[in-house]
Amino acid sequence: MTIIRTFKLYGHLIAGEEREGVRGALYNYVLAGNGLFIRAEREGLKVCFPVQNFEVKNLPDVSPSFEMQMERVPSLLVSEMISMARHWAREGREDLFHFIRERDAWEVHEPHQVRMGGSCRPLHDGPDSTHERAFIEAHSHHRMQAYFSSIDNADETGFRIYAVLGDIPREPKIRVRVGVYGNFWEIPAEWVFELPDGLSENNA
Numbered sequence: 593m594t595i596i597r598t599f600k601l602y603g604h605l606i607a608g609e610e611r612e613g614v615r616g617a618l619y620n621y622v623l624a625g626n627g628l629f630i631r632a633e634r635e636g637l638k639v640c641f642p643v644q645n646f647e648v649k650n651l652p653d654v655s656p657s658f659e660m661q662m663e664r665v666p667s668l669l670v671s672e673m674i675s676m677a678r679h680w681a682r683e684g685r686e687d688l689f690h691f692i693r694e695r696d697a698w699e700v701h702e703p704h705q706v707r708m709g710g711s712c713r714p715l716h717d718g719p720d721s722t723h724e725r726a727f728i729e730a731h732s733h734h735r736m737q738a739y740f741s742s743i744d745n746a747d748e749t750g751f752r753i754y755a756v757l758g759d760i761p762r763e764p765k766i767r768v769r770v771g772v773y774g775n776f777w778e779i780p781a782e783w784v785f786e787l788p789d790g791l792s793e794n795n796a
């Protein structure tokens with residue numbers, strides 16, 4: 593008898609009975625007593641977050657969790673990003689940044705890109721590009737607010753951390769989220785970045 597294993601991109605698990613479930617290659621949905629969660633893991637990052645909150649009787653609850661297995665991005669690099677963003681904000685243009693890990697340390701890159709007033713795109717996205725290797729992708733909304741726009745939602749389809757900066761000329765603000773193939777979970781910026789003086793979280 594041949595056993596055929598079916599390949600699934602998305603798994604379906606039930607809290608407390610994970611062993612019985614179907615595992616997905618990209619991520620798993622977990623049905624729990626407090627709603628439907630996504631659980632996903634990549635090198636350096638493990639997350640579990642709700643996509644819908646509702647009550648299911650007789651199932652155990654699941655707690656959201658965020659585990660970044662490395663130190664936070666140091667404030668010096670965050671300040672560097674802000675000063676690069678400030679340069680382009682004077683012209684009313686967005687600016688894109690990639691944070692990658694190189695020999696166990698953080699690096700910030702400002703890739704070759706097309707900068708517009710309402711979007712910014714990398715010119716290279718091949719296998720060796722910083723776009724492909726980025727653990728964190730951040731972009732600046734120059735003098736506009738720091739919020740994730742519908743353009744951002746459509747563009748940010750990878751599994752990584754995404755950040756958006758805004759209000760650059762006055763009082764720079766930041767917002768951060770985890771993206772898992774188009775599913776998002778906003779998290780406190782301080783879980784990922786050491787915030788330098790003068791940069792604050794946009795809680796609006």
Ligand SMILES: [Zn+2]
Nearest residue numbers: 731741744756
């Ligand atoms: Zn944006």
